Amino acid sequence: MSGEPDTTEELRHELRHRIRPMRGRDPRERGRTTTPLELLYDLTYVVAFATASDLLAQQLSHGDIWPALGAYIFAVWAVSWAWLNFTWFASAYGNDDLLFRIATIVQMIGVIVLAYGLPVSFERASHGESPNNLLMVSGYIIMRVPQILLWLRAAREDPSHRKNAMSYVLIISVAQVAWLLTAIVPLPVGVTVTALIVVALFEMIAPVVATRSYGFSPWNAGHLAERFALLTLITLGEVIAATTAAVGTLTQAVGWSPEAVLIASSGLVMAAAVWWTYFLVPSRWVLERRPERAFPWRYAHLALFGSITAIGAGLHLTTIAMEHGGVSLLGIALALAVPLAITIVLVFLTWSVLLHSFDSTHLPLLLLTLAPLVGAVVVGATTYPGQAIDLDQRGSLTSLSVVIGLVAAGAVIEVVGHELVGFGHTVRAWKADAAARPAGSVGAGPSVADGDGISGP
Template structure:
């Protein structure tokens, strides 16, 4: 849902000519959703026991995604006006997605003494980051300063876990579980490209009826989605992670660009459609 919403906003603003602000807002949105999901999957790979707390903290981030999605139109509109793509609604949604992990890592620290320092490092990193994100939304900073702070916070959230892991060791993650979870979100993102294609063709046929352009759009969407799915699952991720665990972080972070690229494909199809509706 969030990827599809960001994709729609990207296509709309690219069609309006606000190219770089739209791309910036899109990257910000995709990063926020992907990073929150990636970190939950990392925790669940190590400590997901499917009890009440795990299930509750799975539902809460879903609520956060919904809140964040409602902030996306504001984010793209303000970026188009040369202002920061950040807004309080997006930040609240992001914080809702991230805060449950603090409780989960605290429980892991209590129940797994061997990896306590690693778990507590995640508690500190997530807590400090959320304070920073709230400050970006409430402080009356100039747009440039806010954007710079956003970039610093995002980079900090990605770099700090790698540093902490090098110092305190890995949590007991599972390669098979990670490969499955990341593959599932890849499939979901590809599904949103298909859904976007269907919506685009539906709008086109309602306006002008079936045409060669409509057939081209739907064929392109299906072909691109199939190619991405085929290519992604050619790589035996579980085997790679088991054989080269030191590459886990680079493998995880590469998915940030992957999810954004797949979602941007849907935006391209919508943009292509807009030229035929004019």
């Protein structure tokens, strides 16, 4: 049809994945969306998060609380940090060519290998040993070495950001050698755990220092906001899966009942409410105008991914309690209420960091949200104290339903409160932030418009 633009070259570029220049993307590009390759990459993290969640629940059911939490934090950090680093690189240099696709697939293999090492990690921790092990480290290194190669390629093909790229090559390489040494060098447990913490802090702090010294990579703030939101959705999928498993176990044991319906509804309500609450924070709006604020925002997500996945672990612990016993109602209440409370507080803090505002009127809503969670813990502590829950015991199923219902109620209060009054606070904070420093002006930190150094991992 005459007059229509010729899209042949565009289609050829879309379908023919040969070697393409890696010159960096446009950080000012609006409306940039996640690619199918990035979505495929994210799916492997379902396996890693689900494995960590299941192992946490199993260890908690055995009473190994602190070793289980230590191994869980280590696992979630390793998985989330590798994902964060690749995502930041892809936002700056993702060209979807043959080499980039192969490097991404290799990293996906690394995620699976790391997941195979997680049972060993939790088992070692339960025996008072270091959660680190060679299989887990091997998976992590497989995830990270392709990033070294990609940064080397970016350094060669994007001369304007060569120093920045080479600083990441050095940092990631040093870190991988350190991780390998922690796995193969026999050291006392305390020394090894200290080394793990030091290396993890190095991985997080060194890129910030390098960025301030050598400038930023051309990542896209709006694109990153979408990428982090999508991984948040994936972690919420673990909550839904755990709810399905818990209700399935319950209905097999006692059949469908009002309590079973309440537990099923509460689990889904928790997932939906956390989703709703997360997207009450206008991340993309703020980061596109204030990209320099991505630094604290991204690190908050490391904890957020872990707390959301831990909600699924709490529901999985409920399944174990119903199927095998050995878990008190207080244990279930804490396993559900604590990670949900941490999630809500993290969302609240993320809002404050992004908008550079601390709205004291949010505190009553926050306290009101946490009140039912405290109530759930109180019910758990005062009902059959010191006893494992037994579905055959009269009233135990009702008590369990009350605990789960109270936890879900806390999540609902947060959503309702924001929809009634909280959204107005967000709008006012947005206007106040714009009035304090127009986007692109100098004074409150680097931005894309300024051309100054944007912090990137």
